[in-house]
Amino acid sequence: MAGRLAILACGGALPVLLARAHPEALHFTLRGVPSELAHSAQEFPLEQIGALFDAMKAAGVDRMVFAGSLVRPALNPAEFDTEMIRLAPGLMAAIPQGDDALLRFVIGMFEEQGFDVLGAHELLPGLTVEPGLAVGPAPSKAELADAARAAHILSEISPLDIGQGCAVAGGQCLGIETVQGTDAILAYVAQTPIALRRGQRGVYVKGPKRGQDLRIDMPTVGPSTVDAVADAGLAGLVLAAGAVVILERETALRRAQERGIFVISQALA
Structure with missing residues (x-):
């Protein structure tokens, strides 16, 4: 039996479109990252990434999508949980390499936890511009x-x-x-x-x-x-x-x- 879809919602209109198309999805946001879905989402500080993983697993999430524009929140090492302490060296190494390296690392973090990371275009047919427009x-x-x-x-x-x-x-x-x-x-x-x-x-x-x-x-x-x-x-x-x-x-x-x-x-x- 398939699990639930989670929307990790950041800024802009895309998270709202996904939420409308998938009303069964759960919404999560990161502290310090504005989102139009903040009113319906569970919020977690990035420093407590382990708590976010645990909440998603407890809710039966097996698929997730990143949606919207992500503004990098400032990190406070004093608030790192055990999971973030483990991930921090790789995260810090990825940041100077540019957005692509950082985002690939972030995707890998969630995949390592067993979540299938989907693209918004896979969940919203017609979202991308078609050939020949x-x-x-x-x-x-x-x-x-x-x-x-x-x-x-x-x-x-x-x-x-x-x-x-x-x-x-x-x-x-x-x-x-x-x-x-x-x-x-x-x-x-x-x-x-x-x-x-x-x-x-x-x-x-x-x-x-x-x-x-x-x-x-x-x-x-x-x-x-x-x-x-x-x-x-x-x-x-x-x-x-x-x-x-x-x-x-x-x-x-x-x-x-x-x-x-x-x-x-x-x-x-």
């Missing part, structure tokens, strides 16, 4: 060339574990997403003079890093991303097919039509 004006040959250039840049920097997005105009890299996130890089691009864009509006490409585990921290866009792309003066948004979550899908795509930009999906090289 095309909304808004058709991109020009120059814009498709800029998209290919941005995808190549993202592929080349994947081993450095820097970010999931890149803006290019006229073959010129206008910016690469880093820890500050998509909104920050697009706000920066908006300040780039048109003279530096080589006569092109440019595009923003969003996709996972090469080899990224898509069960956690999958690239995500929504209506605010569409607005930010338009506000930055870019012609459109290019998404990795099957590997980018699109939240509030109908609103986001309608907004693209209204703002006169394209949203397309394709395989990224």
Whole structure:
């Protein structure tokens, strides 16, 4: 007999969507990490990770999903329980290696306890953008060339574990997403003079890093991303097919039509 599903809920709309689609799921949150499901969740400090494991097992949980944007809470070693003391050396070693290494370690922590870690896209069909999506004006040959250039840049920097997005105009890299996130890089691009864009509006490409585990921290866009792309003066948004979550899908795509930009999906090289 199958056990229960647990949602480890962090920030944003995704945990709410999962909770609506899976009303039988139990909700858990981490102290210091804001979540829209906080009212219905059991909260645990990360320092007491053993207590979280025990609570999940006692509730019959055998499957879990990480959902939402995770802000790393500060850790107080004085509060570490026995399990966190055991895990701390590996956790501390993973942190300087970048987000991918850290998140793989976190997934491994839960798998070691016998939990099957699922991706949100496995629990919400249609969550990711499908191949061939095309909304808004058709991109020009120059814009498709800029998209290919941005995808190549993202592929080349994947081993450095820097970010999931890149803006290019006229073959010129206008910016690469880093820890500050998509909104920050697009706000920066908006300040780039048109003279530096080589006569092109440019595009923003969003996709996972090469080899990224898509069960956690999958690239995500929504209506605010569409607005930010338009506000930055870019012609459109290019998404990795099957590997980018699109939240509030109908609103986001309608907004693209209204703002006169394209949203397309394709395989990224």
